[in-house]
Amino acid sequence: MGHSLTRARDAASPPPGPLDGIVVVDFSRVLAGPYCTMILADLGATVIKIESARGDDTRQWMPPSVDAISSYYLSINRNKQSICLNLKDDKDLQTAYDIVDRADVLVENFKPGGLKKFGLDVSQTSERWPNLIHASITGFGTRGGAGMPGYDLLVQALSGFMHVTGEPSGGPQRAGFAIFDVFTGLHAAVGILAALHERGLTQKHAGQSVEVNLLSSALSAMVNQTAAYTAAGYEPMRMGNEHPSLFPYGPFAAKDGEIVICCGNDTQFATLMAALGTPELASDERYTSMELRNAHREALRASIEESLAAKTVEEWFAELSDVGICCAPILTVGGGIDYATELGLEPVWSSEEPGAYPTVANPITFGRTPAAYRLAPPALNADNAAICDWIATTPRKDHTQ
Structure with a gap:
């Protein structure tokens, strides 16, 4: 096998990895x-x-x-x-x-x-x-x-x-x-x-x-974004934190800052509306499909943020997470590392x-x-x-x- 190529190691050497010998x-x-x-x-x-x-x-x-x-x-x-x-x-x-x-x-x-x-x-x-x-x-x-x-x-x-x-x-x-x-x-x-x-x-x-x-x-x-051009002939444009195909999907203003909310389908949207105390919006004819929600973004955003204004980001993060809504506060890099540590990652x-x-x-x-x-x-x-x-x-x- 030849000479082992190493420098100083910790006392407990780790086991060989899957690419050992390469x-x-x-x-x-x-x-x-x-x-x-x-x-x-x-x-x-x-x-x-x-x-x-x-x-x-x-x-x-x-x-x-x-x-x-x-x-x-x-x-x-x-x-x-x-x-x-x-x-x-x-x-x-x-x-x-x-x-x-x-x-x-x-x-x-x-x-x-x-x-x-x-x-x-x-x-x-x-x-x-x-x-x-x-x-x-x-x-x-x-x-x-x-x-x-x-x-x-x-x-x-x-x-x-x-x-x-x-x-x-x-x-x-x-x-x-x-x-x-x-x-x-x-x-x-x-x-x-x-x-x-x-x-x-x-x-x-x-x-x-x-x-x-x-x-x-x-x-x-x-x-x-590239498929939008190659497959559909559509030239994507800047949308800030908006998603071109999904809504609600991005940061929304709460009482003390912004919280990211992600709804990828009608069921998630209905759950979000119920959690915000506006269940009737899930059946509003303007919002019954993803395509319609995209077409009426600004009106829907106003309704969502009116509800979110009642509580802090931390409060909404806990409440929405408890009912299965994908959401997150916007952390610093250090905050992201600390949060991953809390999760045991x-x-x-x-x-x-x-x-x-x-x-x-x-x-x-x-x-x-x-x-x-x-x-x-x-x-x-x-x-x-x-x-x-x-x-x-x-x-x-x-x-x-």
Whole structure:
């Protein structure tokens, strides 16, 4: 099996994860790629993060920070090993090759063709390592958009997302985080897992290239909004917190703030009307179907908010929840984490390991082989010696056909 590639661990080591034995060499940086590889690492894969001497850009993205370490970097790099390599240096490039020799998966987000001068372009890795799974993440694909920089904000603009986000009377609005980097990282992880599954079924042409890009991921993730255009020829517009197809569905004013209420069908609407003390509105001819409720939104909103004005958000949250109405107060990020904790979801991972800071836990639950948190996000080049020792004591993978 070779040398075990580890750093300091807690006394009680976690059990092997479902991807135990899989080695991932990670040439990616910033968000989509590192998010993908962190998911794989949480599930048991050994992930070796190859960085330049400057390190992943997100190491410098501050504020916020903790002990002069970027919280952005901390959020997407746990369970990894870090080694600094200058691919323009022959010795360092050979070390990179030695790592790939022992890897199952390579993940990178260079511009298309950017790795060709190092012999690590997908067209080259498929020849040298035919059993390797090579996952490429780009902003706009490898054809007409090959030269475009892959920033999430550009994709939010070009995909139409910003056009449909914001108040109707206001300007386009970005999301509160790099939403399509995250979706693309998830798509990359799904593609890699599918390729690993295929490789497990057959040894013929076991290698596989996996390509994802931010724009395609964005258009897929926008589901009903993009389908409105492709299937119905309808161009969605900004509606603020309104839903284009559902009402009541969004925030409504109560005595001391706003409460989100979601009614997806006629039965839920009737239950809501009864809970608000206006059961007669459920049979009002203006509101007897979703289509009619959408057509008479403003009149219905006025009636709902007239009833809600009698009590606080907290009071309505308790009362409406008790009768099965989907509703929620609008919390801060900290409030959301605290609420998840109250529900027993254990949303935060923390450890006594040196260099470990609390971060949000992996959301996937397995009955037998749970996600595990073996390593804190690595300091730059922290694992150089351990990785070199691992190379020296670990056989190459069989990358022949």
